[in-house]
Amino acid sequence: MRGLRKSYRSRPVLRGVSLDLFPGQLVGVVGENGAGKSTLLRILTGDLAADSGVAECRGAVGSCPQGAVLHGAFTVEQHLRFFQAAYGLNSLDRAFELLEQLNCTGYRKQRVETLSGGTRQKLNLVLALMHDPQVLLLDEPYQGFDWDTYLRFWDLARTLCDRGCAVLVVSHLAYDASRLDTLYRLDAGVLHETGQSATGGWGS
Numbered sequence: 658m659r660g661l662r663k664s665y666r667s668r669p670v671l672r673g674v675s676l677d678l679f680p681g682q683l684v685g686v687v688g689e690n691g692a693g694k695s696t697l698l699r700i701l702t703g704d705l706a707a708d709s710g711v712a713e714c715r716g717a718v719g720s721c722p723q724g725a726v727l728h729g730a731f732t733v734e735q736h737l738r739f740f741q742a743a744y745g746l747n748s749l750d751r752a753f754e755l756l757e758q759l760n761c762t763g764y765r766k767q768r769v770e771t772l773s774g775g776t777r778q779k780l781n782l783v784l785a786l787m788h789d790p791q792v793l794l795l796d797e798p799y800q801g802f803d804w805d806t807y808l809r810f811w812d813l814a815r816t817l818c819d820r821g822c823a824v825l826v827v828s829h830l831a832y833d834a835s836r837l838d839t840l841y842r843l844d845a846g847v848l849h850e851t852g853q854s855a856t857g858g859w860g861s
């Protein structure tokens with residue numbers, strides 16, 4: 658990203674955001690509600706146009722948006738099949754492996770409208786990961802996760818980085834700054850690199 662600017666009507670949200678994200682890096686962006694984190698991710702995924710600046714992703718992108726892209730009437734497995742077609746995948750082996758890692762295998766035949774919020778979020782994450790993307794963009798990915806799942810999430814994120822994936826996590830909370838390679842704070846439309854805390858806690 659280079660010099661990204663975005664205003665909604667006359668209200669500036671991003672005022673020149675620049676960031677490099679390399680293969681194998683796990684980077685966090687933290688910021689208050691309304692700071693512009695989702696706006697930034699939506700520009701990166703191509704969902705939203707920036708007013709100026711450049712955003713470029715090389716390689717397959719996996720995106721986990723803040724609002725789950727799920728339909729209540731379909732089962733977990735039907736969602737996987739839909740995304741299998743969209744991604745052009747030969748098999749669902751990786752998707753099933755991810756469900757297993759997130760402790761979700763038992764929900765395969767269940768309709769999404771009957772799932773808990775946390776389980777829906779797990780499915781949302783699996784849909785973003787099942788095609789083994791090289792760039793992973795995650796908006797509040799652990800919202801609604803119980804503690805065990807939260808830890809599994811970070812293990813998974815680190816494993817993906819070890820395989821060469823570039824992972825960007827945005828959140829209004831950064832409890833575990835020490836799990837990240839770099840943590841940025843989005844403040845007044847500009848990214849600031851923050852000091853990392855070896856003990857976790859707020860990234861500031």
Ligand SMILES: Nc1ncnc2c1ncn2[C@@H]1O[C@H](COP(=O)(O)OP(=O)(O)OP(=O)(O)O)[C@@H](O)[C@H]1O
Nearest residue numbers: 665670688689690691692693694695696697828829
């Ligand atoms: N389509 C839109 N039209 C007008 N204003 C918008 C639009 N989308 C977002 N905004 C405003 O832009 C600002 C940034 O929103 P954004 O969703 O990017 O913030 P965020 O950092 O992701 O917030 P949160 O942590 O609450 O998810 C907010 O003030 C929001 O109200």
